[in-house]
Amino acid sequence: MAQDTARQALPTPPSTPARAxxxxxxxxxxxxxxxxxxxxxxxxxxxxxxxxxxxxxxxxxxxxxxxxxxxxxxxxxxxxxxxxxxxxxxxxxxxxxxxxxxxxxxxxxxxxxxxxxxxxxxxxxxxxxxxxxxxxxxxxxxxxxxxxxxxxxxxxxxxxxxxxxxxxxxxxxxxxxxxxxxxxxxxxxxxxxxxxxxxxxxxxxxxxxxxxxxxxxRPTLDLGLPAIGRLRWPDLLSALVLAPVAALLGMVAVCAFPYVHAVFRRLGHPMVALPAGGLVLGLLGALGGHLTLFKGLDEVAELAKDPEGWSAGQFAVMAVVKLAALVVAAACGFRGGRIFPSVFIGAALGLCAHALVPAVQPSVGVAAGVLGMLLAITRQGWVSLFTAAVLVASPSIITLLCIASLPAWLLVTGRPKMQLRADGTALR
Incomplete structure (x- = not known):
């Protein structure tokens, strides 16, 4: 009875006529x-x-x-x-x-x-x-x-x-x-x-x-990773660990972003800040290799073609270097977005987990890593879930991601965003 009364109290917006x-x-x-x-x-x-x-x-x-x-x-x-x-x-x-x-x-x-x-x-x-x-x-x-x-x-x-x-x-x-x-x-x-x-x-x-x-x-975000069959307990554990770890790594970059931006802002002129940022990005590229350059979508597909082709250390270096490059590129004044580089970072982190612990399926590692990284960088829950899910052509991954998003979201909600006010302070 109380539920019916509460339901009646909620205003229901009228439907718009088709002619409108x-x-x-x-x-x-x-x-x-x-x-x-x-x-x-x-x-x-x-x-x-x-x-x-x-x-x-x-x-x-x-x-x-x-x-x-x-x-x-x-x-x-x-x-x-x-x-x-x-x-x-x-x-x-x-x-x-x-x-x-x-x-x-x-x-x-x-x-x-x-x-x-x-x-x-x-x-x-x-x-x-x-x-x-x-x-x-x-x-x-x-x-x-x-x-x-x-x-x-x-x-x-x-x-x-x-x-x-x-x-x-x-x-x-x-x-x-x-x-x-x-x-x-x-x-x-x-x-x-x-x-x-x-x-x-x-x-x-x-x-x-x-x-x-x-x-x-004819674009596609499917990385061609091995399909996930019946869900196992290790898959759930992997997703629950990896998504928050990726979110924490992303939050490190988010917290550093205002300070890196302030450094380039002090340079005062775009003809100083942008070439300096480009030089730093070149040094990071030399450290992480050419796969850490560009927006990252083609490069993450190359990683996914051979999950066993790099060591855990190499995957970790690529993830950290790409994250640093994302922060520098966004802070020094290059015009661009952060979704596709975040996909590369999360995927590299997930493949690093697979290289360290073979029981972590590559598909689960990539999807959970991308989910956590995107939640931290974009603070867009639906986009993060959708992007992580379409990278792995498996319906069962959605269940894992929905559960793994909960602890990851607790780590990022209410905290500073990777977006600044005019005075250089971070939005929340």
């Missing part, structure tokens, strides 16, 4: 396809430039492609190139990336070309950042700039939501990630209509973005 949702279909589809095409163009340009810088050019000069000398030269030169963009190009490639998270941020149109150029240079040059944050920012800015004048009757807040969801769908090749992120963002906010009414437009855009990417590029 139908006008969202066309703009959602257009935004979804457009965001995916921009992502694919930027990725293609970066890959072509990367091939020139890291293959053609060193071969022509007779220098080893991933020699210590070439890594130092290329990472420092990338810092110079991005520093010039931040210094001279109108809009200065957007705000300090250390102050930005995964959520959509509307930038003025003048800042978008410089941000795109800085992103392409960063992706090709080797810093340990992914494309997600700047691509989301550019797509949101373009959607607002082009969408509002074209369809002024639609609410202005719709365009950032569509572009954010479409870009996430394009990045992951599935609209599920976008739906999870938006659902998490809507939690605790008053909704106008049912949840699925609020998700209708963004999910349409995410579906269009994911389909465009899938048809043109």
């Amino acid at each position: 949702l139908l006008p969202l279909i066309v703009p959602s589809l257009v935004v979804g396809v457009g965001c995916s095409l921009l992502f694919l163009i930027v990725s293609s340009l970066a890959e072509r430039l990367q091939h020139v810088l890291w293959n053609n050019l060193p071969d022509a000069l007779g220098v080893g492609r991933y020699s210590v000398l070439w890594m130092l030269v290329m990472l420092t030169a990338t810092g110079v190139a991005v520093g010039l963009v931040v210094w001279k190009v109108p809009g200065h490639a957007g705000p300090d990336p250390a102050s930005l998270g995964l959520e959509a941020v509307a930038l003025p149109p003048a800042a978008l070309p410089g941000l795109l150029l800085a992103t392409v240079l960063m992706l090709a040059g080797g810093p340990s950042l992914g494309p997600e944050n700047p691509i989301i920012a550019v797509n949101v800015g373009l959607a607002l700039w082009l969408g509002r004048p074209a369809m002024p009757r639609l609410p202005g807040s719709l365009w950032p939501a569509l572009a954010d969801a479409a870009t996430l769908g394009a990045l992951f090749g599935t609209p599920v990630a976008a739906a999870l992120v938006i659902s998490e963002a809507l939690a605790g906010k008053p909704l106008k209509g049912a949840l699925w009414d609020n998700l209708f437009g963004p999910l349409t855009a995410a579906g269009a973005g994911a389909m465009t990417t899938a048809l043109l590029a």
